[in-house]
Amino acid sequence: MDGTEQAPGGAAGSDPTEEGLWRPLRLLLAEMDDDIGRIYAEAALDGIRPAYVMELLRLHARGPMTITELAASVHRTHSAVSQKVAAMRSAGLVRTVPGSDARTRQVVLTAKARRMAGRLAAEWRATERASAELEAELPYPLSRVVEDMRAALARRGFHDRIAALLAEDPEWG
Incomplete structure (x- = not known):
């Protein structure tokens, strides 16, 4: 193109990724997650990220699970949960142990994560109440x-x- 021709589907040089009807919502949710992350940092909950909390609380409430079971329980893909488990393992929050047969592995909370579970549950409840308060406005x-x-x-x-x-x-x- 010489700069005067129109790009396919729109104006010259148009970039369809510049449009994003729901991008502001995604950015707002990311900002809110950042605020939750600040709560963890202020409380010195090392290694905790907002993205880990549902899985950690689920494991605390239900006990060890395979990645497949954990993924099903939180309605996420096996691949996404597998990556998250790897990150949580690196943060010292979970470990994997042999399952009921040689082909399976169970995800288990570490002592560090078990010590944090009550505080994480309290944060979850407070976040839900704050969300309801915000929604009421x-x-x-x-x-x-x-x-x-x-x-x-x-x-x-x-x-x-x-x-x-x-x-x-x-x-x-």
Whole structure:
């Protein structure tokens, strides 16, 4: 292109990643996670990241699990939980031990994580209460938005919506 031609799908030099209808929501949630991380740092909860807490609390409540069981219990992929377990192992929060047969390994909390579990549960409860307080200040609660979006997606799934739009785009071809 010589700089005067239009880029496919838009203005000259357009970058579709500059558009992001829900990017502000993702950034807001990241800022809120950062605030939770600050709570952990202020409390000297070394090695704890907000992304680890659900799995740590689940293991504390239910006991050792395989990665497959843990992933199913938190509704995440095996791959994502496997990576998270590796990071938590590096932080000294979990270890893996042989399971019921030679093919399985169980994820177990370390003593360090067990000592933190009560504080992490308290933070989880406080975060849920703070979220409810924040949501009460909004004219349209985010939890309602999620319910309404699930209902809309039940009527027509996201995949089908994207596929229909791609079928109209000559660049998808």
